[in-house]
Amino acid sequence: MNLRLMLPCAGLLLVLLQGCSYTSERQHPEFDTSRPFIERVAILPASVSIQLKTFTGEDEHLEDQEETVRQYLDKQARSVLKKNGYGVCDVHFEELAATDSELAFQIEQLKNAYDAASKDLYSGETVAADDYKRFRVTVGPIVNRFAELADADALLFMEFVGIVKSEGQMRKEIAANILLGALTGSYAHPISETSAIQVALLDANTGEVLWTNINSTASVSGDVLWDALVKIPAKTPRASEPAAAPEPEAGRQDTTKE
Amino acid sequence: MRYLPHTLLTLLLAGCASHEVAPLTSGNAVIGSDADEIKIFEESTRAHQELRDKGLILNDPEITAYLNAVLERIKPDDLPDDLTITVAAVRDPVVNAYAFPDGGIYMNIGLLARLGNEAQLAHITAHELAHVVERHSLEGYKDRRDKIVAAHITDLFLFGTSIAYIPYIASISSYSRSQEEEADKLAIEWMSAAGYPLSSAAGLFAVLQEVKVGEAAVNSMYSSHPRNSARARYTREYIETHDLATNPQASAGEDTFRPIRAALTLQTITLQLNNKHYELARDTAVRALHHDPENPWLYYYRGEAWRLMGDDPAGAAREHAWLYDKALDDELTESMRARRDEFYAAAITAYETALARDAGFAKAHRGLGLVAWAQGNRALCKDQLTRYLASPDPIGDRRYITTVLRKLDSAQ
Numbered sequence: 001m002n003l004r005l006m007l008p009c010a011g012l013l014l015v016l017l018q019g020c021s022y023t024s025e026r027q028h029p030e031f032d033t034s035r036p037f038i039e040r041v042a043i044l045p046a047s048v049s050i051q052l053k054t055f056t057g058e059d060e061h062l063e064d065q066e067e068t069v070r071q072y073l074d075k076q077a078r079s080v081l082k083k084n085g086y087g088v089c090d091v092h093f094e095e096l097a098a099t100d101s102e103l104a105f106q107i108e109q110l111k112n113a114y115d116a117a118s119k120d121l122y123s124g125e126t127v128a129a130d131d132y133k134r135f136r137v138t139v140g141p142i143v144n145r146f147a148e149l150a151d152a153d154a155l156l157f158m159e160f161v162g163i164v165k166s167e168g169q170m171r172k173e174i175a176a177n178i179l180l181g182a183l184t185g186s187y188a189h190p191i192s193e194t195s196a197i198q199v200a201l202l203d204a205n206t207g208e209v210l211w212t213n214i215n216s217t218a219s220v221s222g223d224v225l226w227d228a229l230v231k232i233p234a235k236t237p238r239a240s241e242p243a244a245a246p247e248p249e250a251g252r253q254d255t256t257k258e
Numbered sequence: 259m260r261y262l263p264h265t266l267l268t269l270l271l272a273g274c275a276s277h278e279v280a281p282l283t284s285g286n287a288v289i290g291s292d293a294d295e296i297k298i299f300e301e302s303t304r305a306h307q308e309l310r311d312k313g314l315i316l317n318d319p320e321i322t323a324y325l326n327a328v329l330e331r332i333k334p335d336d337l338p339d340d341l342t343i344t345v346a347a348v349r350d351p352v353v354n355a356y357a358f359p360d361g362g363i364y365m366n367i368g369l370l371a372r373l374g375n376e377a378q379l380a381h382i383t384a385h386e387l388a389h390v391v392e393r394h395s396l397e398g399y400k401d402r403r404d405k406i407v408a409a410h411i412t413d414l415f416l417f418g419t420s421i422a423y424i425p426y427i428a429s430i431s432s433y434s435r436s437q438e439e440e441a442d443k444l445a446i447e448w449m450s451a452a453g454y455p456l457s458s459a460a461g462l463f464a465v466l467q468e469v470k471v472g473e474a475a476v477n478s479m480y481s482s483h484p485r486n487s488a489r490a491r492y493t494r495e496y497i498e499t500h501d502l503a504t505n506p507q508a509s510a511g512e513d514t515f516r517p518i519r520a521a522l523t524l525q526t527i528t529l530q531l532n533n534k535h536y537e538l539a540r541d542t543a544v545r546a547l548h549h550d551p552e553n554p555w556l557y558y559y560r561g562e563a564w565r566l567m568g569d570d571p572a573g574a575a576r577e578h579a580w581l582y583d584k585a586l587d588d589e590l591t592e593s594m595r596a597r598r599d600e601f602y603a604a605a606i607t608a609y610e611t612a613l614a615r616d617a618g619f620a621k622a623h624r625g626l627g628l629v630a631w632a633q634g635n636r637a638l639c640k641d642q643l644t645r646y647l648a649s650p651d652p653i654g655d656r657r658y659i660t661t662v663l664r665k666l667d668s669a670q
Contacts, residue, residue: 037414056403058297061304097313105313105349109532116534120572141655143534206660 036238042150045094072222079215081167085235091150113139139207147204162195162220302358316347351620354475357386359395367522376511379460448501463490480602554612561608568601620649
């Protein structure tokens with residue numbers, strides 16, 4: 001999904017979901033049967049964008065914060081996947097891409113392919129909690145290179161977007177809301193920062209989106225991932241194997257906020 | 259309260275004041291002497307780094323050398339020595355080119371694949387170079403900042419209704435119309451001095467006129483059709499009213515440009531397909547077939563576009579709605595779904611034509627196998643995909659094809 005659209009869409013969806021039996025999750029109809037065969041998941045480098053919105057319009061990327069969140073998301077994702085019974089590949093595509101521009105390009109293309117595919121997942125319609133296992137969406141064979149490199153059965157894709165407002169921007173919004181409040185009789189304090197995440201598990205052989213979820217929060221923190229990813233269906237044993245003991249409960253890591 | 263309209267008007271006009279910046283060829287321009295210029299240079303460096311980190315800069319020494327040779331030919335002599343200007347191709351299928359204020363010129367391969375000859379490439383290069391030389395980014399940066407601050411203050415007086423942003427938003431296209439016109443005129447002068455035939459300008463604007471609305475970068479000069487016809491008109495008038503050598507006998511460089519376009523066309527199509535832009539991919543293949551009718555890859559990709567439309571009618575409907583500014587509704591999606599057999603039939607024809615051009619073209623077997631898979635013809639699917647996997651060529655999607663074959667076996 002386009003980053004600019006992701007925040008309002010995630011926010012709107014979550015508002016719609018409150019108090020209703022709707023879900024932000026989407027699942028492939030065959031994921032329940034293919035899940036026992038997913039032994040190893042490789043985590044793709046999270047796409048992270050955190051923008052400081054300023055009064056003068058000179059918006060800028062908060063690169064240090066982006067890197068902190070990127071690392072935090074990777075840790076959180078490993079923790080949640082292990083907790084849910086999935087093996088996590090010990091491969092760091094970002095490090096490989098630093099010296100392999102072709103791999104870096106393929107990471108970018110996979111993100112583009114996912115953005116195009118996700119339009120079928122989050123097209124604005126609400127999805128009932130008992131009707132989310134019907135989404136057949138694929139990013140195509142572009143996943144194969146990553147599967148080969150990591151010897152993975154599935155790939156975890158994460159896209160994070162955050163917005164922080166500068167003090168000047170906040171003062172302006174507060175003043176505007178006070179003036180508006182004088183007319184309408186009600187005052188709403190503007191939100192100073194917000195973030196949203198989309199997380200998806202992709203079949204590393206076919207590129208099919210097996211499961212995906214989105215979440216948003218009124219802060220810029222990697223914690224937004226936890227509530228989205230913790231709902232990923234746990235790995236189930238194959239018909240012939242006994243159920244594996246779950247990993248010890250993995251708590252949230254320290255917040256990334258400084 | 260009666261002074262409010264006057265105050266608002268004053269604020270809005272305050273944001274309309276324009277900054278004059280001396281061009282780099284003026285003799286008294288000092289690069290990087292202005293804090294704003296240093297800031298936009300830093301942003302340029304960051305943006306270049308991001309393009310490089312994402313692998314988006316085309317790593318093809320031959321093509322890069324060619325683009326820079328064209329730049330050297332049209333570059334004026336009176337540029338400051340401390341300004342380094344280079345051209346790079348960007349692996350982006352969107353029809354666009356842009357220049358950073360520090361002298362980096364970037365040409366998307368989607369634009370390069372559309373051009374007809376070297377003269378058209380030189381024209382685009384000269385146009386982007388003119389933005390650098392005239393320091394249009396710095397001028398625009400200063401103007402935009404004033405406009406957004408004025409819009410914020412005006413917005414307060416309008417109780418945060420955001421109405422004040424409408425004139426601001428209308429004015430923030432990367433370059434103003436007058437800047438684009440200035441760049442077009444300088445480009446024509448440099449083209450003339452470099453010995454390119456100026457008749458190529460008409461051809462370039464005709465090419466840009468054919469670009470679909472959604473195909474080019476938003477707000478770029480490559481996306482605005484009425485402006486492109488106006489540009490063609492004033493460029494023609496400029497040539498007629500100025501004492502410029504039109505170089506009618508000079509070569510437009512079709513032969514030198516052909517291999518560059520051929521190499522970039524195939525890459526453009528793969529990126530278009532990756533972005534689910536099936537119709538655009540098909541258009542690119544069809545255009546290229548006019549120049550290269552024996553190339554099996556072009557038939558293969560045309561087949562891929564048809565096949566994927568059959569596999570993904572919702573995506574095909576979405577693209578159609580986007581390209582032609584239509585409503586995306588169930589009716590449109592259903593109409594695409596109803597045409598699946600037609601799409602698959604067109605795909606089969608394209609793959610078979612690729613094989614007729616080159617009997618050993620293994621990718622065509624992949625396409626035929628995947629169409630057979632979609633149509634439930636298991637025997638044909640297995641036969642074609644097995645042939646594809648037996649090819650001595652490197653197979654990047656072996657896992658994908660093997661999974662299809664495994665599903666085929668388990669379904670029997």
